[in-house]
Amino acid sequence: MRVALFITCFNDTLFPQTGRAVVTLLERLGCEVDFPEAQTCCGQMHTNTGYRERGLALARRFEQVFADAEVVVSPSASCVAYLRENGAGLDGRLTELTEFLVDRLGVEDVGATFPHKVTLHPTCHSVRLMGIGDRPQRLLKQVRGIDLVELNDAAVCCGFGGTFAVKNADTSMAMLSDKLRDVLNSGAEVCTAADNSCLLHIGGALRHQRAGVRVMHVAEILAAT
Amino acid sequence: MRRNVGKATDTIRARRAARVAEVPDWEALRDAGAAIKARAMASLPEQLERLEAAVTRAGGQVHWARDADECNAIVGAIAGEHGAREVIKVKSLATDEIGLNDALAAQGVEAIETDLAELINQLGHDTSSHILVPAIHRNRAEIKLLFEHTIARGQDLGWEITAIAEAARRHLREKFLSVPVATSGANFAVAETGTIGVVESEGNGRMCLTLPRVLITVMGIEKVLPEWRDLEVFLQLLPRSATGERMNPYTSLWTGVRAGDGPQEFHLVLLDNGRTDVLADEVGRQALHCIRCSACLNSCPVYSRVGGHAYESVYPGPIGAILTPQLRGLEHAPTLPWASSLCGACYEVCPVKIDIPSVLLHLRARVVREYKSRRSPEALAMEAVGRVFGSQRRYEQAQKLARLGRGPIVTAALPGWSAMRGLPEVPEQTFREWWRSRPPRAAGGGAAQ
Numbered sequence: 001m002r003v004a005l006f007i008t009c010f011n012d013t014l015f016p017q018t019g020r021a022v023v024t025l026l027e028r029l030g031c032e033v034d035f036p037e038a039q040t041c042c043g044q045m046h047t048n049t050g051y052r053e054r055g056l057a058l059a060r061r062f063e064q065v066f067a068d069a070e071v072v073v074s075p076s077a078s079c080v081a082y083l084r085e086n087g088a089g090l091d092g093r094l095t096e097l098t099e100f101l102v103d104r105l106g107v108e109d110v111g112a113t114f115p116h117k118v119t120l121h122p123t124c125h126s127v128r129l130m131g132i133g134d135r136p137q138r139l140l141k142q143v144r145g146i147d148l149v150e151l152n153d154a155a156v157c158c159g160f161g162g163t164f165a166v167k168n169a170d171t172s173m174a175m176l177s178d179k180l181r182d183v184l185n186s187g188a189e190v191c192t193a194a195d196n197s198c199l200l201h202i203g204g205a206l207r208h209q210r211a212g213v214r215v216m217h218v219a220e221i222l223a224a225t
Numbered sequence: 226m227r228r229n230v231g232k233a234t235d236t237i238r239a240r241r242a243a244r245v246a247e248v249p250d251w252e253a254l255r256d257a258g259a260a261i262k263a264r265a266m267a268s269l270p271e272q273l274e275r276l277e278a279a280v281t282r283a284g285g286q287v288h289w290a291r292d293a294d295e296c297n298a299i300v301g302a303i304a305g306e307h308g309a310r311e312v313i314k315v316k317s318l319a320t321d322e323i324g325l326n327d328a329l330a331a332q333g334v335e336a337i338e339t340d341l342a343e344l345i346n347q348l349g350h351d352t353s354s355h356i357l358v359p360a361i362h363r364n365r366a367e368i369k370l371l372f373e374h375t376i377a378r379g380q381d382l383g384w385e386i387t388a389i390a391e392a393a394r395r396h397l398r399e400k401f402l403s404v405p406v407a408t409s410g411a412n413f414a415v416a417e418t419g420t421i422g423v424v425e426s427e428g429n430g431r432m433c434l435t436l437p438r439v440l441i442t443v444m445g446i447e448k449v450l451p452e453w454r455d456l457e458v459f460l461q462l463l464p465r466s467a468t469g470e471r472m473n474p475y476t477s478l479w480t481g482v483r484a485g486d487g488p489q490e491f492h493l494v495l496l497d498n499g500r501t502d503v504l505a506d507e508v509g510r511q512a513l514h515c516i517r518c519s520a521c522l523n524s525c526p527v528y529s530r531v532g533g534h535a536y537e538s539v540y541p542g543p544i545g546a547i548l549t550p551q552l553r554g555l556e557h558a559p560t561l562p563w564a565s566s567l568c569g570a571c572y573e574v575c576p577v578k579i580d581i582p583s584v585l586l587h588l589r590a591r592v593v594r595e596y597k598s599r600r601s602p603e604a605l606a607m608e609a610v611g612r613v614f615g616s617q618r619r620y621e622q623a624q625k626l627a628r629l630g631r632g633p634i635v636t637a638a639l640p641g642w643s644a645m646r647g648l649p650e651v652p653e654q655t656f657r658e659w660w661r662s663r664p665p666r667a668a669g670g671g672a673a674q
Binding site: 007009011012013014015016017018019020023032035037038039040041043045046047048049050051052054057058061124125128129155156157159160161162164165166167168169171172173174175176177200201203204205207208 | 227526527530531562563564565566567568569570572573586589590592593594597603604607608610611613614615616617620624627642645646647648649651652654655656657658659660666
């Protein structure tokens with residue numbers, strides 16, 4: 001299957017390792033990956049901050065860039081949910097990575113090995129906006145050697161919320177400190193999610209505290225052998 | 226405060242989840258609730274006229290109030306006609322919204338709150354911080370000390386909850402039996418029959434609704450339900466969503482007046498106070514569907530950290546963040562729509578499916594469009610970043626600048642990130658640079674490594 005990768009501006013610039021993992025994973029599963037280089041940003045930040053016209057113009061731009069793609073895969077539940085909500089879901093051809101793996105390719109065991117203790121932050125937009133369900137868990141459970149541990153209050157927001165984290169920094173950090181407590185209490189070495197925006201937030205604080213817990217996108221675990 | 230609110234919201238949230246899980250057709254009930262409210266709003270003038278006719282037929286008197294001042298004047302005049310020095314109050318958000326207590330005090334009438342939590346706030350010269358549990362920010366020790374300095378002066382109430390509550394009970398019982406005029410709000414008003422409904426947990430509301438000679442109900446116009454049978458839906462949705470109970474302890478329903486039974490004079494004041502303006506906004510109007518259950522407050526990670534006072538409104542939490550700016554005018558509460566991380570927990574629990582995140586986004590866009598300067602630092606940064614994302618060339622240049630630690634992408638993201646969070650090092654190579662540097666794949670792609 002030929003798939004076009006929508007990496008998102010955020011991953012392209014700050015988390016290139018996630019993009020490399022997605023490519024490795026998809027090619028291992030027999031897909032041919034395209035990367036339309038005209039792609040930039042979906043416009044979610046603008047729309048969520050109140051600059052809707054600009055945000056929607058970027059969503060239209062996304063549609064044009066990917067107009068000819070058979071299937072588009074993106075490792076960001078949040079951007080996918082935003083695009084779908086704003087009529088840029090490419091008539092069902094835009095899919096989030098774990099959704100693509102489980103529903104389109106019909107695989108849960110992607111042949112990965114990752115012998116570490118891992119906890120999953122489900123992310124608000126994955127669960128509530130996109131309805132991703134338990135697909136990340138199902139994929140992670142099949143990984144060889146993994147010790148997947150529960151995260152208390154997993155579905156509660158980590159406090160990122162895009163520009164919320166800077167506009168309401170104190171409130172955001174109060175939410176983050178509770179999330180950190182739960183991550184540390186889980187005993188995991190790695191906190192994972194299907195979205196790097198939350199992981200930027202959680203990971204930034206873990207690093208700041210020198211907690212010794214890493215953050216990794218689900219794709220990076222699934223690509224590990 | 227954060228500990229008190231966090232603990233209380235955790236408890237109610239868990240109880241709600243358990244009670245909702247018992248109902249097999251919960252989602253269908255939510256749909257029905259949303260549909261009934263949408264119908265009521267779409268035919269609001271007609272429903273209000275039906276309500277007025279039915280209440281009048283049953284012996285009540287109906288008044289129309291455009292705003293807070295008109296409403297306060299109507300209630301004040303009725304209290305004045307009866308020479309009341311005191312009125313007892315059923316817990317009511319509408320009367321808090323219009324500042325009825327202060328208005329009555331200005332004409333020498335004391336309004337006495339009878340809901341235990343409202344009484345605590347009144348005695349402590351405090352304001353409500355939760356729709357349903359107005360003193361949620363207070364703990365037992367604070368309340369004990371407050372009572373010992375006010376209604377139970379000189380007594381040692383001990384630490385038992387029942388003993389502390391007993392002091393309020395003694396204080397209020399005397400008022401129920403002596404004060405001739407009561408005020409209330411309304412959870413529902415049925416247009417078909419003219420029946421008004423109040424649901425509560427303590428029974429103090431029931432006392433106010435039955436013992437005084439005169440009853441004045443102040444009701445936001447959006448509380449009207451077309452038909453009697455609509456109550457079936459809301460009396461299931463509300464208690465489970467609000468207190469996590471299968472059924473609330475007291476459901477009081479009354480229709481006009483009845484000789485020899487209950488108040489002999491009943492006034493219904495229909496309050497607009499900005500509501501018809503809200504109705505004019507096609508996206509925002511769903512905020513009027515709210516049945517004041519508080520499930521969105523209890524599930525909101527922002528509310529549980531900052532408490533209700535931060536919203537500076539009778540209506541705090543997620544619903545307040547969309548209702549207050551619309552009722553007062555966006556220019557009077559322009560930051561409230563941003564008081565959310567858009568996590569969606571509120572929408573998930575709302576019994577009438579108000580899509581709060583979408584309304585928040587809608588209001589954010591309206592504030593930016595109608596009230597924010599295009600030259601504000603934020604608007605300029607957004608414009609600059611927007612231009613960057615508008616072209617591949619500018620975007621790739623910005624990525625290079627970001628790696629040097631400056632440029633529009635970084636400056637937009639930096640301020641306020643601050644103390645607790647580190648920013649990641651911008652990697653040496655963007656994803657697209659790596660992509661271009663890859664050796665060409667074998668024709669046909671596939672499993673090439």
